[in-house]
Amino acid sequence: MIRPRRRRPSDALEAIEPPGNLELAVGVVSVTALVEILGTLSGSAVWLLGLLVFLPGTASALCTVQQTRFVATWTTVIVTLTVLLRGSEVGRWLDRALLVLLTLALGVTSVYACHRRIRREHEMLRLRSTAAAMQRHILHPLPLVTDDVLVNGVYEPVQEDRLVGGDIYEVIASPWGTRVLIGDVQGKGLAAVGAAFAVIGAFREAAHREPTLTALVDALDASVVRHNSYAEQNGDDERFVTALVLSVDAHTEAQVVNCGHIPPRLMHDGVVAAPPLESGVPLGLAELALEPTTVGWFDFPAGSTLLLTTDGLTETRATDGTFYPVDERLTEHLALSPTELPRALYEDARAFAGDGDQHDDVAVLTVRRSPYR
Numbered sequence: 164m165i166r167p168r169r170r171r172p173s174d175a176l177e178a179i180e181p182p183g184n185l186e187l188a189v190g191v192v193s194v195t196a197l198v199e200i201l202g203t204l205s206g207s208a209v210w211l212l213g214l215l216v217f218l219p220g221t222a223s224a225l226c227t228v229q230q231t232r233f234v235a236t237w238t239t240v241i242v243t244l245t246v247l248l249r250g251s252e253v254g255r256w257l258d259r260a261l262l263v264l265l266t267l268a269l270g271v272t273s274v275y276a277c278h279r280r281i282r283r284e285h286e287m288l289r290l291r292s293t294a295a296a297m298q299r300h301i302l303h304p305l306p307l308v309t310d311d312v313l314v315n316g317v318y319e320p321v322q323e324d325r326l327v328g329g330d331i332y333e334v335i336a337s338p339w340g341t342r343v344l345i346g347d348v349q350g351k352g353l354a355a356v357g358a359a360f361a362v363i364g365a366f367r368e369a370a371h372r373e374p375t376l377t378a379l380v381d382a383l384d385a386s387v388v389r390h391n392s393y394a395e396q397n398g399d400d401e402r403f404v405t406a407l408v409l410s411v412d413a414h415t416e417a418q419v420v421n422c423g424h425i426p427p428r429l430m431h432d433g434v435v436a437a438p439p440l441e442s443g444v445p446l447g448l449a450e451l452a453l454e455p456t457t458v459g460w461f462d463f464p465a466g467s468t469l470l471l472t473t474d475g476l477t478e479t480r481a482t483d484g485t486f487y488p489v490d491e492r493l494t495e496h497l498a499l500s501p502t503e504l505p506r507a508l509y510e511d512a513r514a515f516a517g518d519g520d521q522h523d524d525v526a527v528l529t530v531r532r533s534p535y536r
Contacts, residue, residue, distance in 0.1 A: 181227045191234055194218060195241055219273035223280065231277040235270025242266040301363060305528075306502065307334045311341040311411045316528035317505040319475075329355035330473045330526040331363050331404075335370035340412030342370045342379070345528055346424065346446070347405045347473040358402040361390040362446065366408075376410055377456045380420045380446075383408070387447035403447040407471060409530065417463035420456060422446050425477055428493060431467035435494050468501045468531045472508075475525035479512045487512045501529040 182190070194217065222234040243266075246259040306315035314334045329348035334341065344366045348355040365386030366379075373379040383406065391401040407424040411417045419427070419438075423445035429436045438461035444452045463469070470493065479487040489508075492515075496507050505527040512525070 187230055219270050223273040223277040228277050232274050235273050239266050239270050309336040309341040311533055313531040315502045317509045319525045329359055330524040331359045332526055333363055333366050337370045339374055340410050343409040345407050345471045349403050358390050361386050362404055376418050376420050376458050380456050384446045384449040403445040405445045416460050419459050428470040463532055465532050468529050471528040473526045476512055479516045487515050501531040504529050
């Protein structure tokens with residue numbers, strides 16, 4: 164049985180926090196006093212235009228509707244009183260009337276603009292909340308714990324406004340042990356996301372049905388072929404999916420089928436190694452393969468950790484075109500726990516890239532072998 168651990172809500176779902184009422188009042192009074200002082204020293208009411216433009220417009224962008232209404236009312240009252248009390252300095256009554264009317268119009272416009280902004284923020288919050296709920300069902304939050312492994316990791320779509328991208332992962336506690344999937348859909352955009360959903364759905368169903376990894380991978384390949392047939396009918400491009408399917412049970416060896424994906428890294432006793440595994444064709448291209456799907460075996464002792472990643476990490480480039488040295492940096496981070504390692508590698512890769520090439524989704528998983536089996 165899979166046991167998910169609690170996760171903090173995403174900061175992306177937080178709305179813009181308006182200032183407190185006391186903070187707003189202090190700011191408005193301070194700006195008003197400054198403008199009045201400058202107007203007195205200069206002997207010109209032109210300084211009121213700074214108050215006229217700055218306060219209501221700023222409030223509409225940062226404050227609530229009620230706060231913006233207060234600022235607009237305050238501005239109108241102050242400008243009106245100043246015009247009446249300093250009438251001899253302002254000039255003709257028509258100019259004074261136009262100044263008051265302009266202030267009033269700006270206040271009304273600011274309140275309306277704030278109302279529109281708040282409504283859009285609420286709509287975006289509802290949409291992102293819905294997207295986050297969908298993500299929790301499509302990509303289960305990490306870490307995930309089974310009787311065999313602890314799986315932790317980081318998943319970052321390249322587009323910040325999209326919570327799900329073309330990289331996929333899943334963990335299933337099946338009757339034949341824990342099965343882990345990590346994959347990368349060719350291409351980007353909504354079409355790639357659709358192919359990702361198809362593979363995840365097929366994996367969740369077939370992992371409980373198929374006793375062997377070869378049969379499981381065949382089911383995943385068939386799901387991509389079906390998805391491509393539907394995509395072709397709709398005029399979309401066909402996709403293939405690189406994937407790594409891992410199976411861990413009570414035995415000391417693990418099974419894996421590599422469908423054109425990045426090989427895993429095994430960390431044990433302070434040593435990083437790449438298990439010798441054959442790589443097959445990506446999912447969706449099995450008909451082009453010259454040989455049938457084969458299962459690789461390697462030692463996965465208790466307490467060891469596997470690193471699974473997509474090419475969003477390995478193909479990260481610095482400004483000089485140098486690729487991110489995964490093995491070298493992984494060796495430097497061996498002292499970190501499997502829970503901390505994925506985030507550390509991701510942040511290190513971002514710092515390595517700087518303003519360089521990082522235009523793909525990133526998924527980094529650690530699979531920690533349970534020491535109790």
